[in-house]
Amino acid sequence: MKQIQRFRLLFLGGSIGLSMLLTHLFGLILGLGLFLSAYIGFIVYTRKRGSNTLNSLGLSNSNSDTATNKGQHANNNISGGSKITYICLSCGRKVSGRTCRKCGSRMKKAVF
Numbered sequence: 001m002k003q004i005q006r007f008r009l010l011f012l013g014g015s016i017g018l019s020m021l022l023t024h025l026f027g028l029i030l031g032l033g034l035f036l037s038a039y040i041g042f043i044v045y046t047r048k049r050g051s052n053t054l055n056s057l058g059l060s061n062s063n064s065d066t067a068t069n070k071g072q073h074a075n076n077n078i079s080g081g082s083k084i085t086y087i088c089l090s091c092g093r094k095v096s097g098r099t100c101r102k103c104g105s106r107m108k109k110a111v112f
């Protein structure tokens with residue numbers, strides 16, 4: 001964990017320093033172009049390695065979103081399986097306990 005934080009700081013500082021150096025050396029537009037290509041190269045490099053470096057840097061939000069979506073689907077599959085669930089008769093919400101959490105009704109029906 002500490003190594004990742006150090007790597008993140010190193011990466012941020014290095015990227016800022018590199019961008020400043022490149023813009024200083026090659027002018028603003030060319031330097032920014034070089035910096036962006038290096039940045040994209042770094043992203044492709046880490047993605048090819050299949051490491052969690054991108055996740056730790058917060059660069060792959062879409063990946064984490066799909067991961068959470070998959071988790072939700074898995075949960076739906078579990079609840080839609082052999083386990084019996086109850087649905088509130090007054091508001092239609094899933095009831096996990098004895099009474100509905102939303103409206104407090106005890107009227108519920110079993111769903112297989």
Ligand SMILES: [Zn+2]
Pocket residue numbers: 088089090091092093100101102103104105
């Ligand atoms: Zn209810």
